Amino acid sequence: MISPRMATGMQEKQYTPSLLNFFIYNPKFGPREGEEEKKILFYHPSDVEKNEKIRNVGLCEAIVQFTRTFCPSKPAKSLHTQKNRQFFFEPEENFWIVMVVRNPMVEKPNKEGKPPTIEYQEEEILDTVYGAVLQQCYSMYKLFNGTFARAMEAGGVELLTQKLEKFFYRYLQTLHLQSCDLLDVFGGISFFPLDKMTYLKIQSFVNRVEESLSLIKYTAFLYNDQLIWSGLEQDDMRILYKYLTTSLFPRHSEPELAGRDSPLRPEVAGNLLHYGRFLTGPSNLKDPEAKFRFPKIFVNTDDSYEELHLIVYKAMSAAVCFMISASEELGREFCEQLDGLVGPQLTLLASDICEQYNINRRVSGPDKEPQFKFIYFNHMNLAEKSTIHMRKTASVSLTSVHPDLMKILGDIHADFVRVDEDEEIIVKAMTDYWVVGKKSDQRELYVILNQKNANLIEVNEEVKRLCATQCIVTRHLNGYTQTLYLALIVSLLWNAII
């Protein structure tokens, strides 16, 4: 996991933060001496010697217990050390997840013979970011496996450890700690901007499908990896959205990008009526050997606790998730019915949306590279928008700004979390960069400006101006969503009056 980055200095090596350990334990499972190993439900890396595992778990347990005496309601969240940082999270009663991240470091070569000096940059990583990453790990586990408690009820520790092993073995490999940032904290949803009429058409489509295939319990509709409609509740959608956009869609984007004759391209011959295909379940309905197994997800775990088949079906850029109670048997017949019903309609709808989107874009004129970048997040609807991040892929999320600036954003956010009041923070960063953070009620906006020799007042004025003009531009640009994003910021984010 070490990805050395060549710095300017002679053979100076930079190491990004990386995952050292990840373990899950329950202190109640081995309370007596000599039974400590029973507490451990999962440990990564698995090849660590048993006693070391026990020692590490014991240490965490002790820290949590010790700090609890100071503040019983808010247990410790992280432990900072020179070499690494530990994050604690108790998602369910007595179940603890601990993630140990090695601090980023710089390796400086010394004179011949001597080992290189290592400088740990212990202040470089942010608690909010990695705390959020840890919580996301649990949410993702829960989405596909349900709660720890349910697994315990169903099959005891044995089943739980099996499930944990199976899930985290693969999931941890996809964690890219070096590229985690503020967006991981928000865990937001990007909404697709759409005019009312097209939106109503989508509504109508969803309702019709749900009506004719009454097995379908919930539906979610996405376009261009952005959400348009969710029948699931917000929290469940949030994590499902994360899974779809960072894992499922990127895995399936290759066949579409591949050429017509590429072997990667799914067989579409003989089915030219529509472009619909299953992203989960059968990859080719024509195949007599096709398997009709769909991933199962768990939603509403707080109350109704539902287990559902997740069918993801895509036509061009439009993707629809159909969720069906896991107790239903889904076979070829159902899939063919769904394909026949949804495929043509969705193909039509997708081209409708695309057309509408292009019209809106043309109205607003060509996309100009703006002089600033921003991240917007609304806690109320989880709406998120970033011009800093490039398109997410399965492996990394690329940002277009320097990591130092990203860290400033994270710091500002951490300040915002501490107080309830609306706030505004302006930071002068290196090389003529200014970072402005605004918080109003539930919304947060971060702007990165690059202006030569600007002073505080000028930057403040500039951001005000940007908010006003950006609002107008984006209203044309994307109809609804961006208006929502920025129009209100103008008046609901204020400058201090004293």
Add this chain to the structure above:
Amino acid sequence: MSEEHYLELCDSPVQFENASSVNNVFFDEANKQVFAVRSGGATGVVVKGPDDKNSIAFRYECALKSLCFALIKQNRPVFSFQNGGQGGSEISQVCGEKNATVLGFCWTSWNEIVFITDQGVEFYQVLPDKRSLKLLKSHSINVNWYVYCPETSVILLSTTVQGNVLQPFAFKCGTMSKMSKFEIELPVVTKPAKIILSERDIAVATIYGQLYVMYLKHHSRTGNNPGAEVVLYHLQREGACKRSHILKLNTTGKFALNVVDNLVIVHHQSSQTSFMFDIKMKDTDSNLNIHQPVLPARSIHPYKIALTGPAAVGSQTPVPCELCILFLTFLLGSGYLWYLQVKLKPVVSLLQDKSKLMEFLLRRRDCKMVILSVCSQMLSRGDKGSLPVVAIVFDKLNQVYKEYLEAEQSYTMAVECGPSRGSTAHKRPVRTQAVIDQSDMYTHVLSLFTERKDVSHKFIIAVLMEYIRSLNQFQITVQHYLYELVIKTLVQHNLLYMLHQFLQYHVLSDSKPLACLLLSLESTYPPAHQLSLDMLKRLSTANDEIVEVLLSKQQVLGALRFIRSVGGHDNISARKFLDAARQTKDQMLFYTIFRFFEQRNQRLRGSPNFTPGEHCEEHVAYFKQAFGEQAFIKPVTL
């Protein structure tokens, strides 16, 4: 079984004496009245119409109020008729050539009459005072027979040997205009030329505001044609008459035609059934305008004549309607005259295709309640896969609704622009029953539907959204009570995130009532607060409301910043803000707010002090107590 009959006779027929050797019965198509003439009028004339409460009875010699119907038809070119005005005066007129035969006459208006002889037509103005007629125009042409359409004042003359070339004449305000003649295609051409086309097979009627000549085309049995058909010729004021529609009867025999509510009804004598055609109903499988009957042929609902007297007890005889003498629009039975009516209810159950049904109903006269009940029925069943049908039905309704709104709009625009352009008075569009607006749908269909317990809420919401979608598609502004219905239903089923998403995409349009409704939801769904504030902000006419909302949430500073950003801070009540600031028990906040208003006073009035009218004494005292005398801004003394 009564649901089977989609045609019926009206409740109150016109009753008259049977035609007999001493009794003649005439029907005046123009006035829709029946004349029963006893003994050639000498012993009495009874005039009855279906709308008349009382019949008029007179004898030939006695006085009659107005110029009336002529009764005497003689085979002489001398024509005489009676004017009842002044003691039964009589006007005589000789018309045509000596050897001409009078075929008949028609009243084209109250004082204009047309005589048709076998040699031509003569158009006269009646001058009652002078007891004479004034010839307005005449035209010579060989005539076999004629057909007159009183509604449009058009006379069709049959010419040529075979009688199949028809020459129409239109009469209007003293003018007679010859329209282009046309030929009816005959099924067989007989070698020795003789009249083939009979007047019995020709009728003229207005259908959907257009004039049509209907020709009942009997097919010879030898042909491979399955049966007779009615051929419609579209008669236009200008231009040639074109064959436009063919109504397939698929049977042979004796037929009679009626037009009721723009539907062509063809009565078949031998089967005693009637076919119903709607020329606007397109058959998908033919690009020609060939029409099959809308519904399978059925007989007219049997009519029971309540007999009076002892004979009537227990025996009400259904009248075999199809044996009646048939007139256009009317059925003239022996001794009875009925209106023919179309019953829409049976059509609803007989016509399964909802889309076709809606189209059909929307074109009928008394359709509103039937349409609304069809909608209710369709929704209550909640059949699987019925949503697409619901969508089509809504679209059809809203199409008509939109057309009306547009007509109304252009009318108002034209009226506003004033009568400057020309003298053509703008006609206010007529609101027919087919215009089903949002309040109709709300009152009769949707509000009841959303309260049904036996329908899943998913379906209810889907239907409401479908209606809103349809309205949007036709760019009709959605009324807020529909939104309220949506919100009510969503809240009832705790689907607040769904509501949230609808608001996010502005499916529910902004309005003050809606924003207030959202505010009231805040306790159950906290995000409603932000949604509501955003909506108020977008409305940009609700700044006072925003301030109130913020103050009620103790966001005093936020309220002040907001009002300042919209430039209203010079007019706000200082007391209101200071009250709110005091309530927060935040000393620094109070200080800030107080200082703001001191500065405002200084700026506006040159002094930081509050005026007595602002009622801030209490707060001034509190400020003094909390921060001391020296904390006040010192008045600038010049």
